[in-house]
Amino acid sequence: MSDAQPAAQQVPDKPNVPTSIFLVSYPKIVYLYPTWIASLIAGIYLLIQKNEVTTQTSGVALIFLGLIAVNLVVLAFDFPRTTSLTLFFFCVAVAVILWSVFKFNPDILPAVTNILKRLRPFCNSAFYFCFFTILTVIYIGVLISVQFDYWEVRPNELLHHHGVLSDLERYSAPHLRIEKEITDVFEYFLLRGGRLILHPTQERRAIVLDNVFFINSKESQITRMLGALQVQVRKD
Numbered sequence: 001m002s003d004a005q006p007a008a009q010q011v012p013d014k015p016n017v018p019t020s021i022f023l024v025s026y027p028k029i030v031y032l033y034p035t036w037i038a039s040l041i042a043g044i045y046l047l048i049q050k051n052e053v054t055t056q057t058s059g060v061a062l063i064f065l066g067l068i069a070v071n072l073v074v075l076a077f078d079f080p081r082t083t084s085l086t087l088f089f090f091c092v093a094v095a096v097i098l099w100s101v102f103k104f105n106p107d108i109l110p111a112v113t114n115i116l117k118r119l120r121p122f123c124n125s126a127f128y129f130c131f132f133t134i135l136t137v138i139y140i141g142v143l144i145s146v147q148f149d150y151w152e153v154r155p156n157e158l159l160h161h162h163g164v165l166s167d168l169e170r171y172s173a174p175h176l177r178i179e180k181e182i183t184d185v186f187e188y189f190l191l192r193g194g195r196l197i198l199h200p201t202q203e204r205r206a207i208v209l210d211n212v213f214f215i216n217s218k219e220s221q222i223t224r225m226l227g228a229l230q231v232q233v234r235k236d
Helices: 028-048 055-076 082-104 110-118 125-148 185-191 215-227
Strands: 006-012 021-023 149-153 157-162 167-172 177-181 194-199 207-212 229-235
Touching: 021 215, 028 055, 028 125, 028 185, 055 185, 125 149, 177 215, 194 215
Parallel strands: none
Antiparallel strands: 006 229, 021 149, 149 157, 157 167, 177 194, 194 207
16 A cells, blocks of 8 residues: 655635635725715705705705815825825815805905805705716616626635626736735725735736725735645645
């Protein structure tokens, strides 16, 4: 009877290491969810107020416009550092101060004060509900589309699932290098989003995944999974 040949096998060193980690790159429109929620709340409020034009309903419209303006700024520009974030809040503070000055001191610049007095936007509940419905349909489309394009990290390989017919690309993962970038502090605040850059073994082209949710958790899980591998000798 011959001796069994030893076999080398890679196994996790720690019991709580995940066996696979899924990475999804989302479009930037997902960061509009604060405006999406606000449109629903505003629509319900206007419906309760029976769509009457009052100071309160005009205030709701102003708040909604301000929120969507901030949301669009987040989508249009990147704020990668604290200095840019400080500059943004400084501009907001200056705008609020100027508005307060013209509001409580109307004689400083009468022309500007008259414009502010006439600024009473109004939207009925139908507008807010339509806005909410449009974004809901888009979000449903996004959730469906990402089911056909995502990445899966395993202890020994990196898989790219894409296409309606579930096409699959495989890359070697044991020596996978990972880079994490927080490209926008607002995006990180909203959904803990960021950029992951994957460098598979023997691949010249880096794989860049933008808008990965909970990026710190994902990076930590991948690091633990790949760092917990060891080569053990097993006898059959």
